[in-house]
Amino acid sequence: MPSKHIEPPGEEPCRRCKENTFIIVVRSEPLCRDCFIRYVHTKVIKRMESFRVRNADPNRQRKILLPVSFGVSSIPLLNIMDHHLKTQKSKTGRTGFALTILFVDTLGVEKSPANPNLLIQLEERFPDHHYAKVHLEDVFRTEMDDSLLELMPYAEVSKVLPLSEQLAVLINSLTSATARADVISMLKTRLIVQQAQFLGCEGILWGDSTTRLAEKSLTETAKGRGFSLPWQIADGESPYGITFNYPMKDVLKKELVSYVELVQPPLTSLVHREPTNTQISTGSKNTTIDDLMKHYFESVEANFPSIVSNVVRTIGKLEAPYSSSSDSHCKLCKMPVVGGQFGIHGWGGDQEDGLAAPVGNVGQGLCYGCSRSMPQVGR
């Protein structure tokens, strides 16, 4: 979408440098192009303190994984990191870390997957980094255990199928668009984590903007995964056993949309634009909770950007319960389920749904939210 808040150059000078004419109003401050780009970079680099050169062992290069989706967040993140590493190099002769770029191809699985050819262009534009590409189906190849297979119908049969068919069997066993989107995004996260470990990376840099994190928080709330929120947007050790970092946490999505166009040279050609439907229909079978929240926060962000940031700050105040390593984790989303409250039954809102009560192994090791997406597993 075109960013609405790029103004025609006015009379007023930039609030920061007081020299150039302003080109964009950012959080009610008129800024020129240079000051705006600096503003975005500062916000991101500020969150990268732990990766400074002085923290790096000169004999051992730190490696971090940066997954790209060719969205409006991950491409700017790569651009900023690339610039940051170049600055480190020119100032100190070395860098604080090295980047591995990973693209997960979802061709045949997602509605409008990014074109894998974009990866070639990306490598041409940012040649200093290591690049890797996997397909979502690889998640079955690289899983350490059979936890995914156990979630599939006819696990014994599915086991021997080709990977692509395993993925299809799993996705087709899901009965709603929301469930499919939910499971696909979790498979993606699992695959990215596996790849990070496989490629020897100590952590993952996620591109999520403020807006995306707020969206994610309410999406997970709506899916019944409120219990997992302390782990969903926090920097640091994740339940996946690897460090997560969210350097774009303080930048709004609309600011990134502008950044893509305003940075020199622009990143526009590298960003995959999903066909935007300005109106989403809640009556449609294809509409997901994720779509709904995305749409909702786009509209909140337009008029109330600080409310969006405040949602993220608020979620950040939730305290992760004390969980020992012996706590069981959900087989699908991998979040620690404190007290072993698996499945959708056994709480105050328990309902006598029209179907038979579950027998035996309740929820099959799926958390409440995952049980909603894979109800057939719980039965």
Next chain:
Amino acid sequence: MPPSPCVLCKTNRAVILRPKDHSKLCKPCFLSVFETEIHHTITSNHLFQRGEKIAIGASGGKDSTVLASVLKTLNGRYDYGVELVLLSIDEGIKGYRDDSLETVKRNAKQYDMPLTILGYDELYGWTMDQVVEQVGKKGNCTYCGVFRRQALDRGAARLGVRHVVTGHNADDVAETVLMNLLRGDLPRLSRTTSIVTSTPSAISTDPNSHTNIKRSKPLKYAYEKEIVLYAHHKNLDYFSTECIYSPEAFRGSARALIKNLERVRPSAILDVVRSGEDMAKLVLSSDEGCEGACASTIPAAEEEVDGCGSVNGRSVGGEMASMEQRLAQNEVVAEQDLEVEMTINHGSGQRHDEHDSGTTLRKPGKKRGGKEKRGQAFLPKKTQKQVMGQCKKCGYLSSQEICKACVLLEGLNKSRPKNGIELGYEADTHRIANGVNDLQMQVD
């Protein structure tokens, strides 16, 4: 489409698509499953005690009418051994409650339950019409909202009832969860998700008794749509009217979102409620001095739906806009402070942590306890550093020395021209002068 059989009894023809999970049910199975789930809510949460007298907060609307009907049925069927009475509040707005109070009167006969209607005049010495006459149309929303929050508790205390049940349903709770996330109000999120709340109140014949009024919501897990269906299929007599006040902007926004979520995934309302309950356990060190989920000293009245019966409403969107403005200012301050801090750090290596605004700045890269605590979220005034105590005048749970209702009443009584009903309050002039202004800020 061929008629499909009910999934529960497998005999009758299904005539109802159950809103909660889209299962196809016959009418008797729907009614029974609806009642059974509320029974489950009551028993698994140990809401009632044998011999207890319980007041149903009755407005004549669908929620409280269904609540009265179902409780009557369940009390008979499962022998809870509780005594049910109806309690209605009359704000004293000419014409506004007439129809709904007539409905409640009929309900009292239909369910054979004693009914008490208490007016604002009896509870506060002022009807809303008199308040409007006194303060004009502009500021009266403040009065109505504050008075309404306490009315049921005060009324129950008058009746010597220690437990009030209200008709809050799953949609209301889910809406409140999302609303409080949007407003950044975790303490309130954790309060409103609990099924039982209680409020000490001392409006009783014995001035020394601080009666503890328990509040609970047995319909907490019932969908609004199922409540309507139940009322319809049971031919219940309720007063159906569009709420004449527009909801506060955050609530309105959350409500629209909940309705859309329900359309996309019917279980979503229940799922949000579940998330809210789980999140309440993660809200630590709430200022009530209990671990978030603890419900014993929680001011129930604060969770009441905002708004009042007055037609001259609030500006739609105003609440969000003014919060946005406050937050944006905080951000500017935080940004400036951070710049200052960084400059200072370069000079002396000193850092300051706490700011006057109560905002804790993140020290870049620093982590505490493995989990980063950065800029403390902005809290609405009401819940900031809230220490719960009791109002010195009336004993109602209050974060201030004198509760809001008493502050407002003092102002009203002081300026009352004729010698009206006095509740025996002493004048406290300087407080009253600022009282109303403070309240506007707290309530907004």
